[in-house]
Amino acid sequence: MHYHRRKVCRICGSKNLKPILxxxxxxxxxxFLTKKQVAxxxxxxxxxxxxxxxxSLVQLAHIVDPEVLFKGYRYMTSGSPVLIEHFRRxxxxxxxxxxxxxxxxxxxxxxxxxxxxxRIKDRTHVLGIDPAxxxxxxxxxxxxxxLVDFFGNRIAKKVAAKYGQAKLIFANxxxxxxxxxDDVFEGVKTLLRDDGAFVAEVHWVYNLIGDGGFDQIYxxxxxxxxxxxxxxxxxxxxxxxxxxxxVPIHGESLRVYLQKSGKPSPRVKQILAKEKKAGIDxxxxxxxxxxKVEKNRRDLLKLLNTLKKKNATIAGYGASAKGNTLxxxxxxxxxxxxxxxxxxxxxxxxxxPGAHIxxxxxxxxFSKRPEYLLLLAxxxxxxxLHKEKALRAQGTKFIIPVPTVxxx
Ligand code: TYD
Numbered sequence: 001m002h003y004h005r006r007k008v009c010r011i012c013g014s015k016n017l018k019p020i021l022x023x024x025x026x027x028x029x030x031x032f033l034t035k036k037q038v039a040x041x042x043x044x045x046x047x048x049x050x051x052x053x054x055x056s057l058v059q060l061a062h063i064v065d066p067e068v069l070f071k072g073y074r075y076m077t078s079g080s081p082v083l084i085e086h087f088r089r090x091x092x093x094x095x096x097x098x099x100x101x102x103x104x105x106x107x108x109x110x111x112x113x114x115x116x117x118x119r120i121k122d123r124t125h126v127l128g129i130d131p132a133x134x135x136x137x138x139x140x141x142x143x144x145x146x147l148v149d150f151f152g153n154r155i156a157k158k159v160a161a162k163y164g165q166a167k168l169i170f171a172n173x174x175x176x177x178x179x180x181x182d183d184v185f186e187g188v189k190t191l192l193r194d195d196g197a198f199v200a201e202v203h204w205v206y207n208l209i210g211d212g213g214f215d216q217i218y219x220x221x222x223x224x225x226x227x228x229x230x231x232x233x234x235x236x237x238x239x240x241x242x243x244x245x246x247v248p249i250h251g252e253s254l255r256v257y258l259q260k261s262g263k264p265s266p267r268v269k270q271i272l273a274k275e276k277k278a279g280i281d282x283x284x285x286x287x288x289x290x291x292k293v294e295k296n297r298r299d300l301l302k303l304l305n306t307l308k309k310k311n312a313t314i315a316g317y318g319a320s321a322k323g324n325t326l327x328x329x330x331x332x333x334x335x336x337x338x339x340x341x342x343x344x345x346x347x348x349x350x351x352x353p354g355a356h357i358x359x360x361x362x363x364x365x366f367s368k369r370p371e372y373l374l375l376l377a378x379x380x381x382x383x384x385l386h387k388e389k390a391l392r393a394q395g396t397k398f399i400i401p402v403p404t405v406x407x408x
Contacts, residue, residue: 002045002065002068003045003046003062003064003068004062005061005062005063006059006060006061006063006179009054009057010057010059010181010222010223011052011055011057011181011229011236012052012054012057012232012236014052014053014055016052017050017061018051018052019048019049019050019061020050020051020058020283020287020289021048021049021217021286021289021293022048022049022290023047023048023214023217023325023329024046024047024329025044025045025046026045026047026325026328026329026354027045027324027353027354028068028218028219028220029218029219029322030074030075030321030324030353031043031353032319032347032350033350033351033352033353033356034350035349037351038351038356042353042354044354045064045219046061046062047060047062047218047219047325047329048060048061048062049217049224051286052229055229055232056226056228056229056280056281056282057223057225057226057229057232057233058205058208058224058225059222059224060219060221060222060223062219063179063222064219066179069220070220073132073135075112075132076135077116078113078115078138079344082249082380083115083249084115086247086249087116087119088115088116088119090116090172090201090247091117091170092119094170095123095124095168098168098197100123100124100167100168102123102124102125104124104166104168105124105125105126105165105166105167106120106124106126106168106169107126107127107128107168107169107170108126108127108129108170108172109129109130109171110129110151110171110172110173110174110177111130111139111144111146112128112130112132112135112139113135113136113138114135114138114139114140114142114143115142116170116172117144117170121142121143124167125163126144126145127145127159127163127166128144128146129147129151130147130148130149131148131150132148133148136148147159151184152180152183152184152186152187153183153186153187153190154187156186156187157190159191160191165192165193165196166191166192166193167195167196168197168199169188169191169192169196169197169198169199170199170200171198171200171201172200173201173203173249173250175200175202175223175225176203176220176222176223176225177220177221178222179222181223181233185236185239186237188258189238192260194261196259197258197259198239198257198259199257200258201247201249201253201254201255202223202225202230202253202254203216203221203224203225203251203252203253204226204227204246204251204253204254205224205225205229206226206274206278206280207250207252207253208224208251209280209285209286209288209289209292210278210403211252211403212250212251212403213326213378213403214292214293214296214325214403215322215325215326215402216251216322216325217325218322218324226280226281227244227271227275228272228275228280230254230256231272238260239258239259239260240259240260240262240263241256241258241264241268242257242258242259242262242263242264242265242268243257243267244256244257244265244271245267246271250379292403293329296402296404296405297330299404300330300332300399300401300405301332303405304332304336304374305336307372308336312371313370313372314337314370314371314372314373314399315337315338315339315341315365315370315372316337316339316373316376317340317341317373317375317376317377317398318341318376318380318384319340319341319342319344319347319350319359319376320376320377320379322376322379323340323376324352324353324354324355326376326401327352327354327376328353328354328355332355332374333355333356333357334355334356334357337357338368338370339357339358339368340352340357340359340376341360341361341365342360342362343361343362347359348360365391365396369391370396372396372397372398373388373396373397374399374401375399375400378401378402381400385398385408
């Protein structure tokens with residue numbers, strides 16, 4: 001089967017998990033297919049969200065085996081100019097804030113191709129830890145020493161014994177991928193100095209159910225954090241939530257600063273209060289989520305079907321993983337979209353999992369000139385709308401699919 005159902009909450013062990021959204025059975029969102037693979041049936045896995053009323057963590061009900069999920073994981077941070085800029089700025093700001101010096105150690109969990117650590121490698125001793133071999137090769141080329149492994153308490157002890165404890169530990173967009181968070185937080189406790197900080201960015205569930213898109217739900221993302229849930233996890237391991245910022249990544253993410261001592265900043269209290277007001281610390285806020293997603297599906301399908309009846313030409317823009325959640329849940333197929341363009345050469349020439357829509361190079365936009373483009377990489381909407389000024393001036397319209405359908 002290559003997956004299992006989780007019966008207890010990943011943070012607090014509660015058995016009281018409540019279903020809040022069912023997106024059906026879908027293929028893995030990053031499993032782009034070769035021409036040969038398209039002829040076979042896609043492997044699909046249940047995609048359901050549950051809520052834990054005891055610690056308020058939103059999580060997937062089913063866990064796909066990591067060997068299946070991350071086999072040949074090809075994601076590279078350096079593929080996204082927006083992320084490069086964001087992580088570099090983060091590295092410099094946080095190193096400054098904690099006065100990191102030449103003799104300190106800075107570790108990154110899930111360091112991928114080393115973009116973040118490269119920024120501060122001349123200022124301090126940096127070490128990346130990531131199981132993705134191909135990304136680690138690129139990181140090493142950037143001069144970022146990288147350990148190819150999954151982070152946990154075993155590795156933490158090894159690193160601490162060899163280099164001493166770390167002043168800073170970063171973890172961006174990786175905590176949500178990990179099933180055994182106890183081992184990771186135990187490891188952070190082992191590796192972090194008493195005057196250090198564990199700085200992690202996680203996609204914010206407040207944004208997911210609000211102004212963001214439900215399509216960020218896919219099998220790689222096991223947990224969807226509120227500050228309430230993250231604080232509960234931190235407390236379990238004796239950490240203080242010293243500070244938090246909202247950063248404009250994947251819609252909105254939380255950058256949470258954990259320390260072994262200190263006091264929460266006023267921002268921590270403000271964001272907790274904001275979540276409470278929205279009912280995110282109880283199932284209340286999530287009861288409205290499934291009907292909202294269902295309405296989003298009806299509205300988008302109605303628009304695409306109406307356009308097709310008028311013989312309009314429509315293509316997709318950006319073959320993102322989230323786009324595959326959207327296409328497969330909504331039942332958008334080759335009947336709606338002729339092709340999807342993507343700037344990454346590794347995706348060009350493949351077909352999307354489930355919907356089997358061909359992924360092509362952006363040049364196709366100029367030879368085919370579709371009348372409408374479904375923006376599947378909506379997280380970069382401002383940058384893309386700006387970049388495609390010429391197409392838009394010639395009449396091509398963009399359809400922004402989530403959280404409500406808009407044509408611009
Ligand atoms: P990404 O942001 O990584 O989202 P996900 O995590 O859901 O996969 O993916 C965005 C995709 O869009 C990526 O394959 C690159 C592509 N893209 C374009 O084709 N053109 C663009 O201008 C941008 C910004 C991205």
